[in-house]
Amino acid sequence: MTFRETLIYVSAACMLVTASAAWAGSRTPITALSVPECLAPAKPGGGMDLTCKLIQKGMLLPTTLTVSQKNAVPPIAIRTTYLPGGIGAVAWNAIVTQRSGEAQTLVAFSGGSLMNLAQGKYGRASPANVRWVAAVGADYGMIAVRSDSPFKNLRDLMQALKDNPSKVTIGAAGTVGSQDWLKISLLARKRHIDPKTLRFVALEGGGESFTALRAGHVQAVSGDASEAMLHAADNEIRILAVLSDNRLPGALANVPTAREQGIDVSWPIIRGVYMGPHVSDADYHRWINVFDQMMATPEFDRLRTEGGLFPFSLTGKALTEYVKKTVYQYGQQANAMGLVR
Known part of the structure; x- marks a missing residue:
């Protein structure tokens, strides 16, 4: 990114974060640190990075309102950050133990994350340890x-x-x-x-x-x-x-x-995002509303296709039930192959 492009992005982010903070009912000062974050639990260039970049682009789309005007949200500038290590375990543990209430942090996950969870590679963890927000596509x-x-x-x-x-x-x-x-x-x-x-x-x-x-x-x-x-x-x-x-x-x-x-x-393979376990119900459901609106637009379908993903959209309770079922099935498969710790 050139210096000029960086300035343009930062300026846009400042304007958008002001709007998104008002949407979120934030009482914190509006600073660069208020910009929502998509945390990729791997190095750049892989599927987790792709998931965050897709969401980053999708959140800037003008939404076609499918709900009442009072629930509509403005475009949101999201930054992508990276926290590799332990095939996702480092990011999982950070969100569960140190950053559990961060309402502005989304963490990318994939079917591989669910496989690791089923095999005990995240320690004594279960799907109930985090809040599952949205599945944005299939791979x-x-x-x-x-x-x-x-x-x-x-x-x-x-x-x-x-x-x-x-x-x-x-x-x-x-x-x-x-x-x-x-x-x-x-x-x-x-x-x-x-x-x-x-x-x-x-x-x-x-x-x-x-x-x-x-x-x-x-x-x-x-x-x-x-x-x-x-x-x-x-x-x-x-x-x-x-x-x-x-x-x-x-x-x-x-x-x-x-x-x-x-x-x-x-x-x-499923791709999506989760949040920390202590994020408030209000903030959790606001994010679900954001993803529901974003994924209902034809523009997002185009972005998803360009990113090599295919339609698969679940949010909130439906996604949580899907994750629980999938982790259980992966656990049964892993146990049969002698892979569960």
């Missing part, structure tokens, strides 16, 4: 290599893993048991390959995985389709397969599914 798993890789399709990669798994390093966000680990492990099992023989490199988020792939530190990446779209524009990355039931529309329309290549594996 799908994918497998990618560098464009100069000898692996031209998913079958080539699976054959190499079967012939000599120690020769192929696979970058994945998180450790054994993470959703990226499970994606490639499920594919391997379908080809009668023991996942324990695969060479995994545990990385902190999708952005770091693709950085490692570009640098040649890993030969393949197990990640998400939206992350791949961020890194495939310059043709240095080849996406071998998407883990969806059918081909995805848009920029990845020419990428075959794993099923098309003879391996019946699908992996959908």
Whole structure:
């Protein structure tokens, strides 16, 4: 961002935060620190970053009012910050124990976060420890290599893993048991390959995985389709397969599914945000109203599509019930595979 662009953004933020503070009924002084924050629990360039950036753009859209005028909210300037560590555990613990009442802080999460929660990777935690605000879209798993890789399709990669798994390093966000680990492990099992023989490199988020792939530190990446779209524009990355039931529309329309290549594996992913457990009911429901209005606009549908995500919108109670059910199901799956701590 240039200096001039920075000045423009800061000026806009100052005006918008004044309006948003009035909307929120804030009694605190209006300062730069009052700007709402979307906290990405990973390094820049991955799916968590994408989630925050999508919300950041969406909150600046002029909303098409679907509720009474008294409930309408103005555009809101949101800043994206990063708190990587422990595949989301650092951010989770910070919000639960140190920042539990911050009404201006939203934290990005994904299906991988729910998987980690189910496996006890956030310690003695449960979905009830935070307040689930909104799911803003769905994503799908994918497998990618560098464009100069000898692996031209998913079958080539699976054959190499079967012939000599120690020769192929696979970058994945998180450790054994993470959703990226499970994606490639499920594919391997379908080809009668023991996942324990695969060479995994545990990385902190999708952005770091693709950085490692570009640098040649890993030969393949197990990640998400939206992350791949961020890194495939310059043709240095080849996406071998998407883990969806059918081909995805848009920029990845020419990428075959794993099923098309003879391996019946699908992996959908939810993306959204949560808040601290001690945020007041009033502030929590105000944010739900904001997301309901934002996601009802065709402009947000366009932004979501451009970000490589697909329609999936839940807020408040409906999202909370979905999260509880999903974490339970992931826990059952992890227990069956011996992954629960």
